[in-house]
Amino acid sequence: TDLRGFSGISERLTAENVVKLLNIYLGSMAQVIDRYGGSINEFIGDAILVVFGAPIFHEDAAQRAVACSLAMQMEMERVNIDCIAAGLPRLEMGIGVHTGEVIIGNIGSKRRTKYGLVGRNVNLASRVETYTVGGQVLISEATAAELGDRIETRGCFQVKPKGFASAIMIYDVFAIDGPFAVRLPVQDDELEALPQAVSLRVSVVDGKDAGGIEDIGWIEALSETRALLRTPLSLDPLVNVKLNFDPQISADDVYAKVLSRQADAPQLVQIRFTPTPAGLARALRREAETKAQ
């Protein structure tokens, strides 16, 4: 797991509030993980590394892992109620699941060893996670193969993670059937056309270095978490972009991930904010309405 955009969020909070926020989040997640028999290997800042099927072997580890992930996403609603009650911002989480052999051992130095997890399958699990946007549970084809028709997905896409020889398929899961049945509620989040397109600067974020190619763009439609962006830049699905608006709309850099590109209109892409900046949708609508008058 990972909290989308947590670097940005934590910059705007006091140290005390960051610790409070993390403890609300991690405490709730730990309870859900416990319920599904997962074992927390590590908290790494805002990320959680969870293992199913080790040290205690579960035949149904893949089912438990996916059901647990969906339950964790549902639990985020309660986490956000607690956050808002404490005057803290909303959080959005992405989860990646992968199934495979890992190397488990006491790893470290003489004075300090830990029950460590290494190997390509650990890396692959965390790479699957990097493709998520807030609210998503993405699973690798290895996990999907174990679950067969027990799962329902919104679709799948192919990725070729760095350091891995071949491309893999990733599935966007929203429900699992069987003894651990969980189903995410359907989100009411329709794109709504703006009365007038709002212009902005778009730049491609190449991995962790945000100094990539740049061009102009226009937001044409909007929901709470997504937008329709027109830009001469050629943006493939999964590409991360940085959006810069007129300071009146948003003084901060806004980050988003390309969800899809229309085959018949390649200059039009659907993007998902990562995370959704508070108040951005409202500021954009206001701007579009002012301009349309």
Next chain:
Amino acid sequence: TDLRGFSGISERLTAENVVKLLNIYLGSMAQVIDRYGGSINEFIGDAILVVFGAPIFHEDAAQRAVACSLAMQMEMERVNIDCIAAGLPRLEMGIGVHTGEVIIGNIGSKRRTKYGLVGRNVNLASRVETYTVGGQVLISEATAAELGDRIETRGCFQVKPKGFASAIMIYDVFAIDGPFAVRLPVQDDELEALPQAVSLRVSVVDGKDAGGIEDIGWIEALSETRALLRTPLSLDPLVNVKLNFDPQISADDVYAKVLSRQADAPQLVQIRFTPTPAGLARALRREAETKAQ
């Protein structure tokens, strides 16, 4: 710190050997870190998160951190002697150093808390590390500012890490003066022209997804760790590339990072292998000699 290309290396070893390799490496590094008063916050797979100046405050934390990093790079020679003696592959490490305030607290769930470190400065330290190639110590401008003329560098470059508002300067350090003086030995690693250029496929690795743009290229000169690559692709410094050779030369994907581009010959870039694949330089020279005859 991070071991460059460790995913790839660990795939070719047994689980037992991966654990053995990590313990040789982490054990040696822990001793060096101890000597400079650093405190190991975390082993994350092959990565080590080290803090200087907390929980015990050191006025000279930045000096200690940089001196320790240089000493760790020097220690890698002994680690590699041990690795090779045990029939294990050579390792290459990159280190990133950053100075700034972090949030330290007991973070986690009710049943499991740890002395955790969060905040933008923790993320920035690990981002600085991602720009390294094997053998490098890169430090942020904040760390460089604390050290003034105490350090000697091979140069500096500007990066704009994702999630950070402004670009920062990064320095490639090879020596520090003063009470913790350390100097890396000069590497004898000159580029040597091949008698005949060797062709290959080059693809740009966009962050963690290696499915980017692709073209042909030619290796024109070579050292143990670097190469001169001619390609019609426009490759900026710090871009990661995947190289695919004729299977006779290398059946594996080879990864490299662009070090520099000549202003007068933009199709010619210098690259650094990440890590240097064993035997690749020899196989390339043999191929070039055969072709040149």
